[in-house]
Amino acid sequence: METLTSLFDAKGCPLDKQKFTWREMASKPISKLDDDAFTRVRIILMNGIETDALRLKNIGARFHGELRQALAQVRRCEQHQATMVNWLLSADHSPLETTVAYEQVAIEVTAAVAQTEPDPYQAQTYRFGLLEDFDHLYRYSAMLDRLEGKDANNILQGYTDIIPSRPTTVHHRAPEDDLRDSYQRDSAALITKIHAAMITAAEYQTHDYYMTIGPTFADPLARQLYAEIASVEEQHVTQYGSLQDPGESFLEKWLIHEAMEVYAYNSCLEQEENPRIKAIWERFLDYELGHLNLVGELMKKHERRDPSEIIHGSVPKLIEFKSQREFVRKTLAEEIDLRAKGHEYVDKKNEGHASRDYRNQLNSEGIAAEAVSAGYQWAPGTELSLKKAS
Amino acid sequence: MQNATKMGLNCTGAQMSPMDSKEQLKASQEVRPDIPGNERKLALVRTEEAAKADAIGSVPIPGSARGMVKTALNKLVGVSPEVLIDKLGERLAFERGGVRLYEALMAKAQAIDAVDEQMLKTMKHFRDEEAEHLQLVVAAMEKLGADPTAMTPCADVVGVTNMGVLQTISDPRTNLAQSLNALLTAELTDNAGWELLIELADAAGQSSISESFEKALAQEQVHADTVRGWLSEEVMRQV
Numbered sequence: 340m341e342t343l344t345s346l347f348d349a350k351g352c353p354l355d356k357q358k359f360t361w362r363e364m365a366s367k368p369i370s371k372l373d374d375d376a377f378t379r380v381r382i383i384l385m386n387g388i389e390t391d392a393l394r395l396k397n398i399g400a401r402f403h404g405e406l407r408q409a410l411a412q413v414r415r416c417e418q419h420q421a422t423m424v425n426w427l428l429s430a431d432h433s434p435l436e437t438t439v440a441y442e443q444v445a446i447e448v449t450a451a452v453a454q455t456e457p458d459p460y461q462a463q464t465y466r467f468g469l470l471e472d473f474d475h476l477y478r479y480s481a482m483l484d485r486l487e488g489k490d491a492n493n494i495l496q497g498y499t500d501i502i503p504s505r506p507t508t509v510h511h512r513a514p515e516d517d518l519r520d521s522y523q524r525d526s527a528a529l530i531t532k533i534h535a536a537m538i539t540a541a542e543y544q545t546h547d548y549y550m551t552i553g554p555t556f557a558d559p560l561a562r563q564l565y566a567e568i569a570s571v572e573e574q575h576v577t578q579y580g581s582l583q584d585p586g587e588s589f590l591e592k593w594l595i596h597e598a599m600e601v602y603a604y605n606s607c608l609e610q611e612e613n614p615r616i617k618a619i620w621e622r623f624l625d626y627e628l629g630h631l632n633l634v635g636e637l638m639k640k641h642e643r644r645d646p647s648e649i650i651h652g653s654v655p656k657l658i659e660f661k662s663q664r665e666f667v668r669k670t671l672a673e674e675i676d677l678r679a680k681g682h683e684y685v686d687k688k689n690e691g692h693a694s695r696d697y698r699n700q701l702n703s704e705g706i707a708a709e710a711v712s713a714g715y716q717w718a719p720g721t722e723l724s725l726k727k728a729s
Numbered sequence: 730m731q732n733a734t735k736m737g738l739n740c741t742g743a744q745m746s747p748m749d750s751k752e753q754l755k756a757s758q759e760v761r762p763d764i765p766g767n768e769r770k771l772a773l774v775r776t777e778e779a780a781k782a783d784a785i786g787s788v789p790i791p792g793s794a795r796g797m798v799k800t801a802l803n804k805l806v807g808v809s810p811e812v813l814i815d816k817l818g819e820r821l822a823f824e825r826g827g828v829r830l831y832e833a834l835m836a837k838a839q840a841i842d843a844v845d846e847q848m849l850k851t852m853k854h855f856r857d858e859e860a861e862h863l864q865l866v867v868a869a870m871e872k873l874g875a876d877p878t879a880m881t882p883c884a885d886v887v888g889v890t891n892m893g894v895l896q897t898i899s900d901p902r903t904n905l906a907q908s909l910n911a912l913l914t915a916e917l918t919d920n921a922g923w924e925l926l927i928e929l930a931d932a933a934g935q936s937s938i939s940e941s942f943e944k945a946l947a948q949e950q951v952h953a954d955t956v957r958g959w960l961s962e963e964v965m966r967q968v
Contacts, residue, residue, distance in 0.1 A: 372786025372880060431785060431885050433892060485832075487895060488825035489888060493880040557900035558833070719878040721825055723860060724867065 351628020387544030450663035563707035818881030
């Protein structure tokens with residue numbers, strides 16, 4: 340695995356030089372048809388990261404009066420970065436098509452992370468969550484086909500399989516079974532901290548998106564499906580959020596978040612093929628280096644700590660934005676029957692009563708994920724291409 | 730299922746709250762617009778954006794053309810192959826969506842207290858014809874060496890256009906007449922779409938394709954006429 344050691348050394352663009360106009364923030368979107376699916380994956384991931392940057396800083400400001408001005412200044416820039424990134428999605432994506440794209444992000448990025456994560460327990464957690472998002476993709480693809488008459492593969496572009504995984508029906512767990520052991524701030528590798536911050540951010544965005552668009556559907560099954568999967572996404576935020584050491588100071592978490600943003604934009608920059616979008620990644624990498632340095636100075640001032648205590652060592656060269664088909668299939672074959680019990684992963688026969696009882700109650704009046712996907716087999720050009728008029 | 734329109738406590742009109750509405754009107758007459766101009770200002774920006782916008786996307790290169798194999802596309806006369814493929818893709822997307830619209834409508838029609846079995850049977854028949862039509866378009870695209878699984882720009886755009894129809898029919902609260910009204914929008918557009926496609930195929934010298942589409946057009950004309958009749962009956966029944 341290739342690694343980087345000097346990614347975080349540059350000073351980047353100073354905050355007072357990070358400027359925007361409304362027109363550039365709402366500039367030309369990508370083409371749903373002609374751009375590569377991984378360009379859209381990167382856009383969705385980076386919007387998730389930027390909106391989480393806002394979230395972390397807004398909550399931090401509630402606790403830390405001395406940091407409020409700096410937080411507000413950095414946040415304003417990130418608001419505009421998030422806008423410029425998210426507005427790259429074109430309006431011809433239906434909300435369900437965008438949902439399919441969100442699940443592709445969750446699958447392909449989490450699979451990439453799971454393979455470079457050095458902590459075995461954390462890697463197991465990514466594989467566990469990955470199989471659930473993989474199943475969501477299948478359920479939503481069935482919904483897209485059976486509601487709008489559209490092929491999810493027009494979004495996925497062949498990179499991601501559309502098959503059942505660990506069934507959504509059994510994702511619903513008692514809250515205590517969604518908590519995980521955290522990494523230890525003093526011993527964990529920097530990339531472990533970056534991964535936890537990044538995947539939590541991505542899942543949080545997915546949760547918020549489903550909560551926003553779910554009620555805009557008229558179809559009753561779509562409304563139920565979004566209600567069901569949004570609940571699982573909240574479980575995922577709980578799960579991934581608990582991977583982070585609660586003993587880290589706020590400034591430490593802020594610093595890690597900025598380092599994660601630098602790492603993610605750098606990965607986007609290295610792999611982007613659309614030159615217009617690549618220029619945005621390059622610009623924002625420079626902005627994030629500016630933020631990282633600013634937070635480093637704040638850490639020195641307020642905590643009398645050297646940020647290099649945290650931002651040191653090497654990180655994997657890139658988040659690999661490519662089809663992780665073989666890894667996902669292998670994980671599916673080996674781990675579909677895993678369940679969570681407390682902080683541990685167990686075989687389904689050993690799952691605890693708390694989650695079983697919780698799930699039985701929620702599922703007692705019907706399960707949308709099953710209703711929308713009964714007998715669904717994806718085929719190029721929708722399942723209708725499999726069937727002559729019946 | 731509520732299948733008739735009734736009088737009730739609709740809160741949306743200004744006449745429902747005359748005192749408040751009077752105050753509102755007074756305020757908007759007293760406080761003048763702060764920005765000079767009119768809606769042309771908005772139109773100006775729209776025009777600027779339209780002038781510099783990128784296209785929705787492109788028509789994919791036919792699979793067999795990639796291998797430099799001679800295809801029926803090479804024999805097209807009078808029209809650009811991408812125009813014909815784009816419009817074929819549009820019809821294909823429309824018919825796929827049409828199957829799903831009929832399925833949603835049939836599910837709703839079964840919730841009516843006194844189900845009209847004949848109407849349901851006819852809807853099922855129309856749904857199956859929509860499925861046959863999509864197979865017709867698939868066959869035509871394959872004959873031309875085009876990929877029927879790709880989403881062409883016009884296919885994408887009709888997907889956007891039809892979202893309102895879908896939202897109307899899939900809403901469990903809309904009654905049969907409201908759903909039929911939405912379906913009529915789709916069927917009338919579908920008729921015009923088939924007519925244009927036949928014209929296009931003829932202009933391209935693809936007479937066998939245009940002939941195969943004539944049957945679909947005739948069936949779509951029956952769909953539109955029947956849906957129009959159902960709508961009329963349903964509304965008049967409530968009078």
